[in-house]
Amino acid sequence: MPVFDELSLELRGNGKLTLNVKVTPKSAKTEFAGTMPDGSLRIRVAAAPEKGKANAELCSYLGKMLSVPKSAVRVQSGHASSRKRIVVDIS
Numbered sequence: 001m002p003v004f005d006e007l008s009l010e011l012r013g014n015g016k017l018t019l020n021v022k023v024t025p026k027s028a029k030t031e032f033a034g035t036m037p038d039g040s041l042r043i044r045v046a047a048a049p050e051k052g053k054a055n056a057e058l059c060s061y062l063g064k065m066l067s068v069p070k071s072a073v074r075v076q077s078g079h080a081s082s083r084k085r086i087v088v089d090i091s
Contacts, residue, residue, distance in 0.1 A: 001032060003041070004065040011066060015091030018076070021084045023058055025049040030061050040083070055079060062086060 011017040020040040024033070027044035034042050043061065047053040055075050063070035068090055078084035 001065070003032065003035070008066050011068070011088055011090060015089070017066075017088040019062070019086040019088070021058070021086050023054060023082050023084060025054040025082075030057055032065070049080075052079075055084075058084070058086070062088065 007017060007019070020038070022036055022040050022042045024042070024044045026048050027046055030045045030047075031043070032041070033044050036042055043058060045054050045057045045061065047057040059073040059075065060070045063073045066073075066088060068088060072090050073086060073088050076085045076087045
């Protein structure tokens with residue numbers, strides 16, 4: 001996907017990337033759903049928002065899409081919110 005290609009290039013250049021994400025849990029499948037007017041990514045995740053399952057699936061999905069280990073992706077803020085700030089650090 002072009003959005004993730006651009007983000008991946010930015011990540012490779014800087015070693016670190018911060019993303020604003022709007023998450024929709026309990027969706028039919030985990031997928032990219034576009035961008036918000038403010039530039040945030042919209043991502044649907046299949047997992048329910050309980051005990052960190054949706055956050056873990058989000059990190060795993062972003063790791064896969066950016067071709068980095070899921071351990072490089074973490075939720076910086078918004079753990080219990082649909083609006084999250086995600087940090088990807090490969091440095």
